[in-house]
């Protein structure tokens with residue numbers, strides 16, 4: 001969701017207002033996705049690098065995020081209207097207690113929703129996710145090995161498969177994305193889903209996030225559908 005602050009500047013608004021309009025754009029885009037029956041949507045709400053912003057900015061963005069997470073639980077929210085299960089994926093230990101609590105409450109409250117899945121990447125970077133998953137995998141393998149190794153000969157080498165690591169990814173709650181949309185004409189992934197995006201197509205409309213609309217979504221879905229058969233063939237060959 002790139003470009004909220006630039007949108008605020010462009011329209012002579014306060015910085016925080018850019019994020020508020022950005023949130024409205026997010027709700028609008030989610031509605032379009034669910035109407036088009038896109039089952040999995042993942043959003044990059046706040047990266048670990050975003051914590052390096054000015055402390056007042058981090059605090060006000062986090063306050064907004066907390067307020068909006070709590071709003072997701074209202075009866076008329078998009079999450080409840082479309083039966084969406086919400087996951088917060090990231091290093092949640094880096095969040096303040098109230099934000100962490102709000103996130104956990106939202107995950108519990110939507111746990112029985114099954115029509116779609118919304119993963120909200122918060123306190124997330126892909127490299128952190130990979131390191132965390134590798135660490136968890138090694139710990140698990142070591143424990144399994146300990147149980148099996150009665151010889152006392154030590155560990156030797158332990159095999160690790162791609163699927164072992166994937167099981168421990170925060171994003172194991174959703175399949176790899178077909179499409180990644182990053183606004184503002186930026187084509188960098190900025191540490192978002194690096195592992196999962198090996199076969200994704202990247203679409204980068206030149207508008208700021210709050211300016212995104214239905215036409216951008218339709219265009220990329222249309223493009224994806226046209227190329228789907230070709231992409232599937234390529235995937236199977238590789």
Ligand SMILES: CC(C)=CCC/C(C)=C/CC/C(C)=C/COP(=O)(O)OP(=O)(O)O
Pocket residue numbers: 001002003004005006007019020022023026043045046047050061064065068069120
């Ligand atoms: C519950 C929930 C999902 C809340 C989401 C709230 C929300 C819209 C957060 C966006 C925060 C963010 C860092 C946006 C990127 O724009 P930027 O600040 O990098 O803007 P710039 O590219 O113009 O600098």
